[in-house]
Amino acid sequence: MKRTLLILPLAAALAACGNEGDGTSVSIKGDDGNTVASVGKDGRVAIKAPGFEGSLKLPKFEFGADNFEVDGLKLYPGSTIANLNVESGNGKEGSVKVQFDAPAAAAQVQNWFREQMQSAGFTVDLKDGVLAGKTSDGSPFTLKLAPAGDATSRGTLSVTGT
Structure with missing residues (x-):
């Protein structure tokens, strides 16, 4: 759960730091090789960690x-x-x-x-x-x-x- 708490602010900060261009996609993988968090070019943030899984839509960033x-x-x-x-x-x-x-x-x-x-x-x-x-x-x-x-x-x- 600690990882989830760290990833949520990171994802929000990433999504907040840009403009409405083509966008940037970001993925962060954990020690097990699975994607822990990803931010799509469309601003969709997906988080998958032990005890928590979800997604939300934030403004696109670049x-x-x-x-x-x-x-x-x-x-x-x-x-x-x-x-x-x-x-x-x-x-x-x-x-x-x-x-x-x-x-x-x-x-x-x-x-x-x-x-x-x-x-x-x-x-x-x-x-x-x-x-x-x-x-x-x-x-x-x-x-x-x-x-x-x-x-x-x-x-x-x-x-x-x-």
Whole structure:
């Protein structure tokens, strides 16, 4: 029940911090690998925890580049987050996976990230078009980028050991 009490304010805070754009979906998984809480792009919050299960509708919200940071690294300016998944790790290391849309071509976004990562103390290698390495605190990461239209791209940043 403690987890439920912590998740309700988190879900409400997430839903309150945005505008009426496309929205962002967020999921939080517990140690057993099951989804404990999720917020859909439509603002529907679903919570499933021992002793409590329910859902409610809150206004849509949208995370942007200013609302997300990993070890001092922000997203490409003007980016919006489409999906954010947090897993506690089921007894192992946890992970964060963020899928975002950037208002620039994939090559430009990749170059920007590489410079920002190196400045933030990350180790960065480019292999098969994917940036990979370790954050400044030693957590492994990957960053995949793909074109998503004229001068836009879709990226997926995954960090484990969080």
